[in-house]
Amino acid sequence: MAEKILMKGNEAIGEAAVVAGCRHYFGYPITPQSELIEYMAKRMPQVNGVFLQAESEVAAINMVYGAAGAGARVMTSSSSPGISLKQEGISYIAGAELPCVIVNMARGGPGLGSIQPGQCDYFQATKGGGHGDYNNIVLVPNSVQELVDCTVLAFELADKYRNPVMILGDGALGQMMEPVAFPDKAAEAPAKPWATTGLKGRKEPNVINSLHIQAPDLEKHNYHLQMKYKTIKQNERRWEEYRTEDAELVLVAYGITARVVQSAVDMARAVGLKVGLFRPITAWPFPYEELGRLAKTAKGFMAVELSAGQMVEDVRLSVVGSKPVYFYGRTGGMICTPKEVFGIVKKIMLGEEEK
Amino acid sequence: MTHEIVMAGFGGQGVMLMGQLMTYAGMLENKHVSWIPSYGPEMRGGTANCSVIISDEPVGAPIVSEPTTVVAMNLPSLDKFEAALQAGGNLIINSSLIERSSKRSDVNVLLVPSNDIANELGNAKVANMVVLGTIIAATKAVSQESVLKAFAKMFAKKPELLAINEQAIKRGAALVNGK
Amino acid sequence: MAEIAFARPESLRDVPFHYCPGCHHGIIHRLVAEVIDELKVRDRTVGVMPVGCSVLAYDYFNFDTQEAAHGRAPAVATGVKRVHPDNVVFSYQGDGDLASIGCAEIVHAAARGEKITTVFVNNAIYGMTGGQMAPTSLPDQVTTTSPYGRKVESVGMPIKVCEMLSTLDGAKYIARVAVNNPANMAKAKAAIKKAFEVQLSGLGFAIVEVLSTCPTNWGMSPLEAVGWMEKNMMPYYPLGVFKTPEGVAK
Numbered sequence: 001m002a003e004k005i006l007m008k009g010n011e012a013i014g015e016a017a018v019v020a021g022c023r024h025y026f027g028y029p030i031t032p033q034s035e036l037i038e039y040m041a042k043r044m045p046q047v048n049g050v051f052l053q054a055e056s057e058v059a060a061i062n063m064v065y066g067a068a069g070a071g072a073r074v075m076t077s078s079s080s081p082g083i084s085l086k087q088e089g090i091s092y093i094a095g096a097e098l099p100c101v102i103v104n105m106a107r108g109g110p111g112l113g114s115i116q117p118g119q120c121d122y123f124q125a126t127k128g129g130g131h132g133d134y135n136n137i138v139l140v141p142n143s144v145q146e147l148v149d150c151t152v153l154a155f156e157l158a159d160k161y162r163n164p165v166m167i168l169g170d171g172a173l174g175q176m177m178e179p180v181a182f183p184d185k186a187a188e189a190p191a192k193p194w195a196t197t198g199l200k201g202r203k204e205p206n207v208i209n210s211l212h213i214q215a216p217d218l219e220k221h222n223y224h225l226q227m228k229y230k231t232i233k234q235n236e237r238r239w240e241e242y243r244t245e246d247a248e249l250v251l252v253a254y255g256i257t258a259r260v261v262q263s264a265v266d267m268a269r270a271v272g273l274k275v276g277l278f279r280p281i282t283a284w285p286f287p288y289e290e291l292g293r294l295a296k297t298a299k300g301f302m303a304v305e306l307s308a309g310q311m312v313e314d315v316r317l318s319v320v321g322s323k324p325v326y327f328y329g330r331t332g333g334m335i336c337t338p339k340e341v342f343g344i345v346k347k348i349m350l351g352e353e354e355k
Numbered sequence: 356m357t358h359e360i361v362m363a364g365f366g367g368q369g370v371m372l373m374g375q376l377m378t379y380a381g382m383l384e385n386k387h388v389s390w391i392p393s394y395g396p397e398m399r400g401g402t403a404n405c406s407v408i409i410s411d412e413p414v415g416a417p418i419v420s421e422p423t424t425v426v427a428m429n430l431p432s433l434d435k436f437e438a439a440l441q442a443g444g445n446l447i448i449n450s451s452l453i454e455r456s457s458k459r460s461d462v463n464v465l466l467v468p469s470n471d472i473a474n475e476l477g478n479a480k481v482a483n484m485v486v487l488g489t490i491i492a493a494t495k496a497v498s499q500e501s502v503l504k505a506f507a508k509m510f511a512k513k514p515e516l517l518a519i520n521e522q523a524i525k526r527g528a529a530l531v532n533g534k
Numbered sequence: 535m536a537e538i539a540f541a542r543p544e545s546l547r548d549v550p551f552h553y554c555p556g557c558h559h560g561i562i563h564r565l566v567a568e569v570i571d572e573l574k575v576r577d578r579t580v581g582v583m584p585v586g587c588s589v590l591a592y593d594y595f596n597f598d599t600q601e602a603a604h605g606r607a608p609a610v611a612t613g614v615k616r617v618h619p620d621n622v623v624f625s626y627q628g629d630g631d632l633a634s635i636g637c638a639e640i641v642h643a644a645a646r647g648e649k650i651t652t653v654f655v656n657n658a659i660y661g662m663t664g665g666q667m668a669p670t671s672l673p674d675q676v677t678t679t680s681p682y683g684r685k686v687e688s689v690g691m692p693i694k695v696c697e698m699l700s701t702l703d704g705a706k707y708i709a710r711v712a713v714n715n716p717a718n719m720a721k722a723k724a725a726i727k728k729a730f731e732v733q734l735s736g737l738g739f740a741i742v743e744v745l746s747t748c749p750t751n752w753g754m755s756p757l758e759a760v761g762w763m764e765k766n767m768m769p770y771y772p773l774g775v776f777k778t779p780e781g782v783a784k
């Protein structure tokens with residue numbers, strides 16, 4: 001680890017990608033992630049990499065498809081409206097089992113929405129997003145340092161499972177500056193004997209493809225994908241807990257909201273309320289079991305999100321009806337304050353909130 | 356100790372840089388720090404602000420809603436953030452551009468004629484550095500030395516700028532510390 | 535920038551523009567509004583607005599509007615026109631919107647001879663998102679995503695939209711204008727008017743490209759920006775009428 005430097009979240013992702021060996025980046029400008037594409041425009045030529053501004057997000061994700069299929073560590077990034085456009089390509093990438101990293105610095109939706117931070121793309125990110133039975137691995141960091149760590153991890157996981165990995169951030173994380181340290185490098189990319197490199201003496205041609213025109217063949221392929229997803233679910237759940245040991249109310253939040261909630265937890269603890277924070281770091285696979293375990297000790301749960309209530313469904317699935325699950329959210333690009341969340345906590349714990 | 360500072364002004368007044376320098380200085384002192392700007396249509400309207408946190412504890416929410424210090428470089432910023440300031444906090448007002456003082460009696464008001472001082476120093480652009488000097492003297496969140504170090508790092512390619520900015524910071528600090 | 539000194543057209547609301555000083559979007563809005571007034575079609579006009587700095591144009595125009603997704607305005611306009619063939623339908627689009635992400639939509643609207651009008655504001659940059667390279671940015675032009683200058687070996691030469699669309703039969707009127715001085719402003723207005731008249735006569739697709747400034751993201755004063763446009767954009771993007779149908783009133 002080198003010495004710490006002060007960096008914007010968006011730029012830190014770019015540098016982390018360079019550290020992880022990413023030398024191909026395809027993107028299209030959109031607020032609030034433009035600092036990332038701009039960083040790559042500057043940085044890629046310095047490391048003999050390829051930077052290309054595509055004509056659209058649709059084109060960018062298909063350039064990623066081609067580059068990933070050709071064996072490269074490749075990344076694209078955008079924000080909500082652009083990520084919607086990428087969904088077709090992501091479905092094809094998942095079907096063809098190509099490793100790549102997709103960054104969504106999400107903003108308020110739906111439609112053109114706002115450019116302020118949002119977490120309303122959770123369903124899209126974690127439940128598929130495009131057509132077909134597939135899953136992205138979804139990482140939801142909550143600091144600039146974790147953006148770096150998750151970016152490096154994303155490339156490793158993508159290669160390990162031949163699967164698209166999405167980093168789901170938000171406008172606030174992308175804009176904020178914090179001290180970061182970069183690892184020296186990421187794990188080496190594994191050999192990719194399946195890549196279309198040109199035969200170069202190989203006997204069997206390689207084909208990158210998501211078409212299985214015979215239904216039985218497609219079903220077999222889908223079983224294979226599901227087996228892979230099962231392995232990922234077993235191996236890759238990541239989360240963090242804060243003051244949950246004796247918590248009666250467990251707040252569940254990710255990304256920037258987890259920062260707000262952590263401050264709210266401290267406020268609650270300061271007045272003797274037993275409150276804790278459970279923070280998923282992988283939104284898919286969601287740490288169902290680990291959160292569910294807290295239902296043994298906690299009396300209730302509350303999801304806090306910058307959405308009208310999306311992750312809350314996974315919280316309910318974790319505790320399977322054993323404890324009440326509350327929800328508090330802001331939308332449109334508005335961010336809740338610690339005091340606001342503390343106010344809701346007081347209402348619930350002091351019995352003033354109707355369920 | 357946690358310093359939660361909001362710095363606000365119109366685009367071009369160097370509010371963002373002021374915040375970044377302080378954050379950088381905090382990092383050099385091994386404190387927990389964060390900086391986050393307002394962004395978007397708000398900026399087109401002419402005002403910009405940033406939240407700076409410098410703390411001995413890990414930083415939770417980076418967006419400051421109840422600041423311990425408010426820095427207002429222009430009147431709309433004072434109007435917007437004056438009420439949010441915690442009782443006992445510092446209210447730093449750029450009195451070169453803002454004619455009124457504070458309506459509040461429970462805060463520590465510091466009037467800084469930053470543009471006038473900058474003009475006296477012969478460089479209108481360093482008004483923000485004058486204010487920065489006042490902020491660090493009033494809050495003691497970071498030392499002047501660290502801010503200068505941060506400046507030298509951020510402007511490593513323009514070392515000739517250091518002297519005038521150092522003067523400006525010292526002038527701003529003198530308003531608090533006496534001459 | 536020279537202010538046009540006459541009363542506000544009815545087709546413009548009485549609200550101040552949010553555009554930067556020296557930006558040409560405001561002038562172009564006004565020309566469009568004047569043309570709509572003069573043709574007396576405000577009642578049946580539907581404008582389709584882009585994603586770009588003019589995204590809020592629906593706040594300024596005083597007739598019905600729809601806000602489209604980035605680049606899709608010609609398709610949205612097609613939908614409107616096919617429901618109400620008697621409406622006067624136009625799209626207002628920037629160069630990123632029209633020539634990059636929306637390239638397919640504009641080409642096919644023109645190819646179909648869609649009876650709509652497009653006002654295309656070419657400022658050689660992405661204004662709204664903070665100065666990234668556009669498909670119309672000039673060779674070696676420095677932008678935030680071409681920090682070493684636009685390298686044509688890698689990204690090709692800028693797209694000349696009028697010339698490109700001129701190959702399509704469905705496009706009946708194609709002109710490139712500028713609003714850098716009063717004489718050109720008058721020509722620009724005449725071209726915009728003609729483009730609407732082509733639609734009114736049911737002849738087919740019409741587009742007017744307006745060369746425009748973005749002092750903010752070019753990093754220039756308004757005056758310098760006009761100079762830069764004249765010196766660099768005009769030689770590469772020659773003004774003129776590329777296509778005009780016969781039988782349309784002059």
Ligand SMILES: Cc1ncc(C[n+]2csc(CCOP(=O)(O)OP(=O)(O)O)c2C)c(N)n1
Pocket residue numbers: 028029030031057081082085585586587588604627628629630631632655657659660661662663668
């Ligand atoms: C799908 C999608 N991608 C990207 C954006 C971000 N975006 C907004 S405006 C714009 C470019 C605008 O440039 P231009 O069309 O040239 O208009 P100008 O602002 O220069 O007038 C982009 C990329 C978006 N809103 N939606």
Ligand code: SF4
Pocket residue numbers: 552553554556557558559587657661662747748749750751
């Ligand atoms: S950024 Fe450029 S295009 Fe946008 S309003 Fe300002 S000058 Fe006009």
Ligand SMILES: [Mg+2]
Pocket residue numbers: 586628629630655656657658659660661668
């Ligand atoms: Mg443009």
